[in-house]
Amino acid sequence: MVLNECLESLGLVLEYNLKDYPLHQHAVRVGEGCALLGYKMGFDEKVLQHLYFAGLLHDVGKISIPLDILNKRESLTAEEFEIVKKHSVHGSRIIISLPELDKLAFWIRWHHECWDGSGYPDGLVKDEIPMEIQVLSAIDCFDSLQTPRMDRDAHTPDEAMNIIRQYSGTHFNPDIIDLIFEMHREQTLVPGKSSRQFLEIKDKYLNVPLVGNERDYRQYYGITGLYPVLRLFARVIDAKHHYTSGHSIRVSILSKYMAEQMGFPIDDLIKIEIAGLMHDAGKISIPVEVLDKKGPPTEEEWISIKKHPIHSSELIKNISLFDEISHIVYYHHVWVDGRGYPDIKPGESITVLSQIIAVADAFDAITTERAYSRAENTETAYRIIKEGLGSQFHYEAGETLINISPKYIKALFDMHEV
Numbered sequence: 372m373v374l375n376e377c378l379e380s381l382g383l384v385l386e387y388n389l390k391d392y393p394l395h396q397h398a399v400r401v402g403e404g405c406a407l408l409g410y411k412m413g414f415d416e417k418v419l420q421h422l423y424f425a426g427l428l429h430d431v432g433k434i435s436i437p438l439d440i441l442n443k444r445e446s447l448t449a450e451e452f453e454i455v456k457k458h459s460v461h462g463s464r465i466i467i468s469l470p471e472l473d474k475l476a477f478w479i480r481w482h483h484e485c486w487d488g489s490g491y492p493d494g495l496v497k498d499e500i501p502m503e504i505q506v507l508s509a510i511d512c513f514d515s516l517q518t519p520r521m522d523r524d525a526h527t528p529d530e531a532m533n534i535i536r537q538y539s540g541t542h543f544n545p546d547i548i549d550l551i552f553e554m555h556r557e558q559t560l561v562p563g564k565s566s567r568q569f570l571e572i573k574d575k576y577l578n579v580p581l582v583g584n585e586r587d588y589r590q591y592y593g594i595t596g597l598y599p600v601l602r603l604f605a606r607v608i609d610a611k612h613h614y615t616s617g618h619s620i621r622v623s624i625l626s627k628y629m630a631e632q633m634g635f636p637i638d639d640l641i642k643i644e645i646a647g648l649m650h651d652a653g654k655i656s657i658p659v660e661v662l663d664k665k666g667p668p669t670e671e672e673w674i675s676i677k678k679h680p681i682h683s684s685e686l687i688k689n690i691s692l693f694d695e696i697s698h699i700v701y702y703h704h705v706w707v708d709g710r711g712y713p714d715i716k717p718g719e720s721i722t723v724l725s726q727i728i729a730v731a732d733a734f735d736a737i738t739t740e741r742a743y744s745r746a747e748n749t750e751t752a753y754r755i756i757k758e759g760l761g762s763q764f765h766y767e768a769g770e771t772l773i774n775i776s777p778k779y780i781k782a783l784f785d786m787h788e789v
């Protein structure tokens with residue numbers, strides 16, 4: 372619960388920054404409005420809760436926008452508007468640092484995307500925008516219109532409703548605007564402490580711990596405190612070689628995202644994130660001339676390359692709690708049909724987590740420049756992975772990656788600044 376309370380306080384930081392609090396509490400009202408509309412739409416409780424926090428924090432990135440721009444009394448110049456637009460990306464980069472809430476980071480990044488594709492920063496169109504964020508952006512606009520601004524007074528709820536209805540089908544999903552209209556008419560979209568329905572929702576769904584508390588999760592959660600040092604470790608590994616700059620971090624976050632899509636529990640997500648960071652640690656033992664070689668490696672060079680997963684796993688196996696991570700790393704170059712390297716040890720089997728890393732690893736190798744190949748685009752990577760499904764690549768892991776929109780992968784890497 373402490374995390375919930377911290378995030379609620381963080382939501383207020385911006386209000387104080389804008390001197391809006393306690394006048395209007397825009398962030399609080401957006402959070403509450405999202406919970407009310409999300410509840411009407413039948414979102415499950417976890418989604419409802421995340422949506423509430425996304426509402427509270429949606430503009431957190433505005434903290435990095437100069438106040439003279441935010442508080443300007445006349446309309447913004449084109450240049451100033453470009454600066455303001457950066458707040459959604461900044462906000463996502465702030466929120467992504469919470470390891471278990473990356474969904475929230477995506478939503479915050481996309482709260483100014485528009486139904487017709489004219490929004491920012493990624494130009495998502497219609498269903499590319501997750502439903503939750505379609506809700507948030509409509510509620511945000513509806514409430515912003517009712518907030519007094521430097522250059523205008525607050526609109527009444529009726530006026531605000533009329534204005535957002537003009538953007539139905541362009542800025543917003545028409546179905547959501549219809550729902551807001553209905554709730555406005557029934558007087559059920561009334562955020563604020565006076566709303567009995569909101570208080571009921573809050574009691575039942577929002578006042579529960581934001582993250583899971585499975586036993587394993589608690590055990591592994593301690594490890595997340597090591598993230599800064601593990602990321603440093605990954606940077607050292609990648610820095611040996613300019614072709615691999617950022618590789619370990621990209622493999623780590625993409626693998627984790629894939630595992631999340633596949634429904635793995637949080638303790639596995641933590642393991643795979645760390646395994647991704649460490650998977651190529653053993654490459655430190657391969658001479659740069661070999662890594663940099665344009666042609667195929669000699670037999671001797673190939674032997675040293677093939678040892679790197681073993682070295683990676685040996686490097687980390689003495690760290691307490693890293694047993695399983697060491698196992699995942701050991702098998703990241705073994706194909707699903709048993710080919711690849713190294714040989715599987717007697718009595719051991721490969722986990723899906725290793726095979727997820729293998730897919731993410733291949734994706735990154737294909738889409739970045741290497742000594743022996745140029746960078747290909749995402750579509751080519753998807754095609755190559757598709758061809759290897761069931762032989763080189765684990766079927767479900769490969770399919771999971773292919774089904775992720777390239778725009779999402781770009782956004783994911785950008786939020787992590789890699």
Ligand SMILES: [Fe+2]
Nearest residue numbers: 429430482483
């Ligand atoms: Fe915003």
Ligand SMILES: [Fe+2]
Nearest residue numbers: 650651703704
């Ligand atoms: Fe590798």
Ligand SMILES: [Fe+2]
Nearest residue numbers: 622650651732
């Ligand atoms: Fe790799």
